[in-house]
Amino acid sequence: MGLIEFISQPWHWAVSGTAITLVMITLLRFGGEFGVSGNLRTFIAMCGAGSHCDFFDFKWQDQIWNLVFVGGAVIGGYIAIKFLASPEPVQISEATQAYLSQHGISTPQTMDEGYGFVPAEIFDDLSMVRNWIILILGGFLVGFGTRYAGGCTSGHAISGLSNLQLPSLIAVIGFFIGGLLMAWVILPNFFLN
Amino acid sequence: MKFIKYLFVGILFGIIMTKSEAVSWFRIQEMFRFESFHMYGIIGTAVIVGAILVALIKRFNMKSMYGEDLKLNPKDMSIPRYLIGGTIFGLGWAMTGACPGPMFTLLGHGTITILFVILSAILGTYVYGLVKDKLPH
Numbered sequence: 001m002g003l004i005e006f007i008s009q010p011w012h013w014a015v016s017g018t019a020i021t022l023v024m025i026t027l028l029r030f031g032g033e034f035g036v037s038g039n040l041r042t043f044i045a046m047c048g049a050g051s052h053c054d055f056f057d058f059k060w061q062d063q064i065w066n067l068v069f070v071g072g073a074v075i076g077g078y079i080a081i082k083f084l085a086s087p088e089p090v091q092i093s094e095a096t097q098a099y100l101s102q103h104g105i106s107t108p109q110t111m112d113e114g115y116g117f118v119p120a121e122i123f124d125d126l127s128m129v130r131n132w133i134i135l136i137l138g139g140f141l142v143g144f145g146t147r148y149a150g151g152c153t154s155g156h157a158i159s160g161l162s163n164l165q166l167p168s169l170i171a172v173i174g175f176f177i178g179g180l181l182m183a184w185v186i187l188p189n190f191f192l193n
Numbered sequence: 194m195k196f197i198k199y200l201f202v203g204i205l206f207g208i209i210m211t212k213s214e215a216v217s218w219f220r221i222q223e224m225f226r227f228e229s230f231h232m233y234g235i236i237g238t239a240v241i242v243g244a245i246l247v248a249l250i251k252r253f254n255m256k257s258m259y260g261e262d263l264k265l266n267p268k269d270m271s272i273p274r275y276l277i278g279g280t281i282f283g284l285g286w287a288m289t290g291a292c293p294g295p296m297f298t299l300l301g302h303g304t305i306t307i308l309f310v311i312l313s314a315i316l317g318t319y320v321y322g323l324v325k326d327k328l329p330h
Binding site for chain 1: 202204239246276284290293298302303
């Protein structure tokens with residue numbers, strides 16, 4: 001098995017988790033820190049919102065490195081899908097597949113049907129108002145919530161918990177309160193069939 | 194040129210987000226429904242390995258490559274801020290199946306509709322900035 005073939009297999013969770021930590025440590029060593037959601041604020045500040053809102057009035061130039069990091073993530077996504085794609089779609093548990101199929105969301109079984117990253121019924125069908133609401137309201141909640149909480153999965157769940165920060169633990173508890181409410185109550189009752 | 198190293202780490206991050214399948218909306222539903230260990234394994238490993246390395250970094254007082262202190266500052270304590278903000282983010286995370294890192298990675302996959310998620314996340318951050326002083330922190 002060649003190297004590319006080896007890397008192209010789906011990664012074991014322990015490999016993925018360790019790799020994420022190495023990204024965090026590398027960014028710290030560079031003098032930065034691991035936190036993706038802060039870039040949304042930096043982008044708004046870069047567009048000049050600091051002139052009418054204090055929250056965006058800061059030296060955004062000091063955060064350019066993080067925008068470059070995110071630009072890299074876009075390129076990394078492209079490379080991963082183009083050259084390192086797994087031979088099969090994401091292997092989702094039977095229970096989740098059955099639940100989603102009851103609600104009109106099919107899980108790809110072959111690469112022709114998709115990678116198993118995003119459901120076609122939501123992301124590929126803009127003729128449904130429901131899908132616009134999921135994408136736009138969902139995105140808004142992510143942007144609003146991450147800034148309110150001062151971080152997302154990278155800043156709180158990974159960086160904050162690694163540094164034994166109690167505030168990050170409270171934030172992660174919040175992530176789960178919101179996530180469980182959405183996954184168990186709101187999505188199945190109000191958004192999925 | 195001093196930014197190029199961040200570009201490379203970012204590329205690595207995008208590859209990791211894809212190969213770990215953390216970019217998958219299906220994986221996020223599965224996680225919140227407690228029907229697979231996969232995402233817990235990823236985040237749990239990252240935190241345990243991270244906690245060990247951060248403890249070692251502090252023990253040996255490691256500096257950045259420019260000789261400065263590492264950005265490991267303690268976060269200000271508050272309950273409402275983290276709990277309410279975190280809950281709002283959690284709602285959006287389970288809805289779109291994407292937290293900020295995966296959003297940008299999915300854009301690289303050519304998932305064009307993720308642009309709506311990214312743009313509304315920017316709008317959400319902007320609105321937070323406008324109403325920030327009226328919210329409990």
